[in-house]
Amino acid sequence: MGKIVYKPIGIIHSDYKQKEGVPIQGALSKNSRGKVEVFPEYQPGLKDIEGFSHIILLYHFHLSEAYSLLTKTFLDDEEHGIFACRAPRRPNPIGISVVKLKKIVGNTLYITEADIIDGTPLLDIKPYVSKFDVRTNTKDGWLTERLKDNEKHRSDNRFS
């Protein structure tokens, strides 16, 4: 199978200027603000997005230079498979975040619950749809215990 080539459709702006200190997940950091700048040529694709309270951002982990199939995360000191965690150093370093859409001005989306480093290239935006995306009674594997005191968690420099 050949290579797949994508092109950024925008840039994500946030207060997180470096890897350290980024919330490990936006859902755990309700007040983190950010802006999604969609390049003007894609602005028509935003039609009707204002009706959604939450959106899914897909983006490129541009600071991730290599990958590890086994990795330690910010949540414990065990090694887990990269596909069993959300860490950035993945074979294809695509990140996804569910964020809250506060308002839209032109080609800029104002969001909260953002856990994304400033300057991150945006790949796609999808509406978060409760009937498609909510699963209840899930089993959350090795994360179950680790997330009990999750509000405290911020990234450190271990992926630098």
Add this chain to the structure above:
Amino acid sequence: MGKIVYKPIGIIHSDYKQKEGVPIQGALSKNSRGKVEVFPEYQPGLKDIEGFSHIILLYHFHLSEAYSLLTKTFLDDEEHGIFACRAPRRPNPIGISVVKLKKIVGNTLYITEADIIDGTPLLDIKPYVSKFDVRTNTKDGWLTERLKDNEKHRSDNRFS
């Protein structure tokens, strides 16, 4: 900003051999079965994934040859912005699906709730984590009314 190059890490197998008849979302088709074949070189990355009841698949809409910023979906006859819907003809044709993980044999994941065409190139697997991914009290925009009789919906040939 430059191009971003990814490489498939596996292939998704399903009973859907063509675009017509695929469930529009796996959550609406609980019994759709599929298999995710992870290429052997990435198999170590699956460590600890068996503890999760649901996983998120990211994949390349390989049959999507062009994009439209405004599009009609299977759910109504209005045009919506591509970023306000989940249709495949996107600037970067990346699909995401939350699926149920039933079992793992070697490098193959057996899944249900699959809404993906047979032969689709796999880009990434992430664990679905309720604390990260569940949002309640969402507003689902133009989809709110359209999803009320959603169990009936299957794709047709409008994107062919």
